[in-house]
Amino acid sequence: MYLIVIAWLYVTVTMSIAEASSSQGTVLGAIVTFFMYGLMPMGILIYIFGTPERKRRLKAQRESEQRAWEAAQDETSNADASGFPDTGGHAPGGAQNSSIAPVREKQ
Numbered sequence: 001m002y003l004i005v006i007a008w009l010y011v012t013v014t015m016s017i018a019e020a021s022s023s024q025g026t027v028l029g030a031i032v033t034f035f036m037y038g039l040m041p042m043g044i045l046i047y048i049f050g051t052p053e054r055k056r057r058l059k060a061q062r063e064s065e066q067r068a069w070e071a072a073q074d075e076t077s078n079a080d081a082s083g084f085p086d087t088g089g090h091a092p093g094g095a096q097n098s099s100i101a102p103v104r105e106k107q
Contacts, residue, residue: 005042012038
């Protein structure tokens with residue numbers, strides 16, 4: 001793909017030089033020619049053809065983040081089993097060693 005880009009930029013540079021050096025051409029016209037015929041279309045082409053690679057990189061990044069998150073969850077679950085305080089995020093069920101009985105609804 002980059003060979004096509006390099007070849008087309010060579011053609012547009014040659015066109016720009018020809019326009020700047022002609023008797024009816026201007027340097028401003030050469031610059032506009034280079035940007036409109038060269039850089040802008042090649043930028044769009046590189047963007048379109050680079051989309052699959054960007055998607056692969058994004059997918060790999062998401063998978064690595066998922067693996068890191070799962071590893072952190074495994075460490076947290078191992079820490080819970082080893083006697084650390086409850087980090088599960090659930091409300092406590094009630095007092096473990098309390099002399100007060102839980103309140104029940106009347107039936």
